[in-house]
Structures are given as structure tokens and as C-alpha cells.
Amino acid sequence: SQTIHQWPATLVQPVGSPLSLECTVEGTSNPNLYWYRQAAGRGLQLLFYSVGIGQISSEVPQNLSASRPQDRQFILSSKKLLLSDSGFYLCAWSRTVSYNEQFFGPGTRLTVL
């Protein structure tokens, strides 16, 4: 069976500090990978998606970046965090052939102070 992991579960960071959130998927190969953000009281917003190693598509301009160094690893980064980067970050995957379902990880709650 497939599983998706995210860490850390919670993170408190000062403004201007760097960020690295990691997501890994097990039990499948060549998945599509996604990063979403959910600000407090808001819906989910797609930030990045990837269809393969080194292939990243950005959905919204921001001071965040994403990388996919391995097939089942997706990393969300920032060089300098802003207060507005606070939120609930979710990683998801879907099968390459069928886009019917996206499977979400447990999420990382980031607070920037």
C-alpha cells in the first residue's frame, strides 16, 4: 500500500529564517507530487506540482521554491520566511496515468513569528 510522509508536523520559525519541509511517498513509482498551503480559515491553495524528477511547476508567485531530487521526494523551501508564510502545508500525490484522486499527507503546521 502507498503511504505519504511529511515532516516536521509542526514548526515555529522567526521571520527571515530559512525553511525546508520534506515529503516522501512510499509504495508507488513516478507519482505526481503537489504542495498546497492552507492559511487560517481559508481554502487550500496549490503552490507547486511535479510530474517527474527535476520538473517543477509553480502556481503562484511567492518566496517559496520546490525541488524534487528523487522520484518520491518533494521538498518545499524558502531562503527567508515572511509572516504571511504561516499556514498548514500539505503534500499530496497522484498516480501518473489517472488523475482521479490525490492522496494527502498529514501536513506541517508552520508558524512564522
Next chain:
Amino acid sequence: DAKTTQPTSMDCAEGRAANLPCNHSTISGNEYVYWYRQIHSQGPQYIIHGLKNNETNEMASLIITEDRKSSTLILPHATLRDTAVYYCIVRVAERSQKLVFGTGTRLLVSP
């Protein structure tokens, strides 16, 4: 992808059916209707999807009107664990990579 409209919140008694409506009046012929739910502080969970026929699985039923401009998600016997935000999403399954989440319907199931 077409826009959807859902009520902000709904209440349901435990054991009763929960019927969650969704309007998608601008849906096009090749767009599917998807439902996800998000329990507090967790990632969204896929529930069901359909194109034009009614669908049923172990979690819920999806009723799509003949003109496809609206749909209803039915949880036949709601439990307290069904309390969550339910999102109705329409998209072209084979083309679009992303799910566009609105604000959804907050369903509260009470004893």
C-alpha cells in the same frame, strides 16, 4: 475549471442522512465533479467523483442532476466522525493537474 458554490455550514443529527448540495452551473461537458473532505487539522480525503451518472461507494453517494448544473453528496448514516469541511470541486480529470478548493461546507454532526 468551473466554479462551485456550497453552503457555508450545515448541521446533521447522528444516524441521519447528510445531504450536501453543490452548484456548478458553468460546468462543461468534460468536467468531473469531485468531493473531498477535511477533518480538522488533517489533510483532505477523497470521497467520490462522477461525470453524469450517479455514483456510490462505501463512503457516500453522489447524485448529479440531469443538466449537471448541481450535485448532492449523501452520507447515508452520518456519524460524529463525519464532522468535517466538505469540498465540491469540478475539473477536467485527464488534463488538469490541480484541485481548486473553495471554502467548502462545514458539516457538524451532533448526537
